[in-house]
Amino acid sequence: GKGLNAVRHRHRELRRRLQAKQTKSAKRLLRKRRRKEARFAADTNHTIAKRIVTEATRTGQGIALEDLQGIRDRVRLRKPQRVTLHSWSFHQLGRFVVYKARRAGVAVVYVDPAYTSQGCSACGHVDKKNRPDQKTFRCTSCGFAEHADVNAARNIALRGVAGWAVSHAADDAA
Template sequence: MLCETMKRFNEACNRIAETVFAMHSANKVEIHKTVYYPVREHFGLSSQLTIRAISKVCEAYKRDKSIKPEFHLDGAIVYDQRILSWKGLEKVSLITLQGRQAIPIRFGEYQKARLDRIRGQADLILVNGIFYLCVVVEVDEETPYDPKGTLGVDLGIKYLAVDSDGEVHSGEQINQTRERLDSLKARLQSKGTKSAKRHLKKLSGRTARFSRDVNHCISKHIVTKAKDTLRSISLEDLQGIRSRVTVMKAQRRRLHTWNFGLLRTFVEYKAKVAGVPLVFVDPRNTSRTCPSCGHVSKANRPTRDEFRCESCGFAGPADHIAAMNIAFRAEVNQPIVAGKHLTSVTSSGL
């Protein structure tokens, strides 16, 4: 029932996409006038499901008008409050090709405590043969406080995050897990047996889930630490970092599988909920600038982990130095300047 509704909905989306691309228009009103009745008649969708299909296609076309949107037959169905309603804690009422159906549901304690906060539309998705409803919940945000200092955070690959206090969050566990699972997948794929294929299906998404869990824990710790000390958080603006950075061949895979955007997103939304001010700074030369004298040079970083200023001799772990510069840069809102006397930072301080 749900599978057939999902298939028909996405077939309708592909038909609507042909019209949208031919008209070169993402105007929902104009597209509605053109496709509404033919789509309802041909695909048997309800009125509101047809409207949601038109909306889905138009939103997809807006993202890139140079190509025609294409939708997998098991793509998400978009439900709004007119075609979805919650029936207590046990069922949800959804519109299908067979009309309204009460579908049994189950969820954890975390979701149960937030059912009264559900707002707007929901997406019905199919993952590994299981249907999920992805909903938006409304979360109260605390009023941002006036910070008394800044906690700078340097994001990286070897160390996922290092803050300006010197606290290190290593990424080695994620890298080891990824390499172990990739090696296992390669061996299973080379066998090609039915048993190997079943095992591969079980492994699907395991690395991503593990990475998300680690990033959740790190981001929660960073935000809690900043709030407890009444400091703001400063991060580097790493948009486009992969195209700007050159690494050795052996490191390319780590760079292109480095999900720094996920950690940044987690820190961003957790900080907003907690009322912690968040600032993004220019990442250029944060690991090459001396926070003591302001001297900038590639030679200040003789190795990946070591920083030693060739001008004044200030030294310390490179990622810690970068985090300090990020914090200073956020506080002054301009490139680091000379004149601030600091003592050397040693590895034992981490």
């Protein structure tokens, strides 16, 4: 969360200062920093993936992931949010979760990410007005209120259960 963002911001500022210098030594340091940032991101993603798979194994549940292919092309954001989005290696995190889940025998299902943050996990009502601000979700239909991330996670989980049931029904029919 905040700690990870602070580290990434510090890396970004150091990179910006070194890029402005344009000397041989600055370029050498930039290459070194780039490798360090990549190792940091990979380590962080491995740690997060391990925690997700361990929790799924402990509870005997599967894992539902949003299919985020092309997300960088679809999303229109202001510059600070674009910087954050483009510096996050969510594809790598997804790959790590999938390979660790396979090794642990945990099922992984990809779900459509459309409207997971605007839909109500209680009644299913979808409306932009359900999100009065970044962190709050309040359904305009049933009045259900929850932290926006928790509500979106529930929607992803519900879609994952439905997707898992559909894929297993197709397997049983074959």
